[in-house]
Amino acid sequence: MKVKIINKSSFSLPEYKTEGSAGMDLYANIEKPKILRPLERALIPTGIFLSIPFGCEGQVRPRSGLALKHGITLANAIGTIDSDYRGEIKVILINLSNEDFVIDKGDRIAQLIFVKYEKADFVEVNSLDNTERGQGGFGHTGY
Ligand SMILES: O=c1ccn([C@H]2C[C@H](O)[C@@H](COP(=O)(O)OP(=O)(O)OP(=O)(O)O)O2)c(=O)[nH]1
Numbered sequence: 436m437k438v439k440i441i442n443k444s445s446f447s448l449p450e451y452k453t454e455g456s457a458g459m460d461l462y463a464n465i466e467k468p469k470i471l472r473p474l475e476r477a478l479i480p481t482g483i484f485l486s487i488p489f490g491c492e493g494q495v496r497p498r499s500g501l502a503l504k505h506g507i508t509l510a511n512a513i514g515t516i517d518s519d520y521r522g523e524i525k526v527i528l529i530n531l532s533n534e535d536f537v538i539d540k541g542d543r544i545a546q547l548i549f550v551k552y553e554k555a556d557f558v559e560v561n562s563l564d565n566t567e568r569g570q571g572g573f574g575h576t577g578y
């Protein structure tokens with residue numbers, strides 16, 4: 436995959452930390468430390484620009500360690516990186532703890548996973564096929 440990196444002095448090619456890692460870490464590409472107050476959110480640049488192959492998307496996901504220890508997660512749950520997006524990958528962090536959290540330049544703030552997806556061709560119909568579940572949902576099968 437083609438990748439363009441800005442701020443090369445402190446950034447190398449994205450890498451998987453272990454052989455079996457699904458995600459590659461995204462680093463904060465910021466000049467000075469950013470303090471995230473309780474419930475504050477911020478758009479953090481990563482210095483990474485990608486040309487993702489058609490038929491794949493990038494998913495920006497939280498790091499579980501940051502979420503567990505500091506309540507740091509993503510305001511958009513999972514960020515979607517479209518294959519035709521050529522801008523800088525950015526991360527929408529939110530601090531769900533009741534303490535300030537400091538993001539330093541080069542911190543690993545999230546991870547990126549590549550996923551193949553299907554595109555739908557829609558055909559309009561008046562009724563859908565029957566299933567056992569039907570319209571039941573939202574706890575329909577019990578808790
Ligand atoms: O966490 C994210 C989410 C999105 N993006 C970039 C890549 C993505 O391809 C583009 C658009 O994202 P999305 O479709 O989620 O946002 P939108 O609000 O629908 O904006 P748009 O109208 O540009 O599609 O923004 C990121 O860098 N990080």
Ligand SMILES: [Mg+2]
């Ligand atoms: Mg969109």
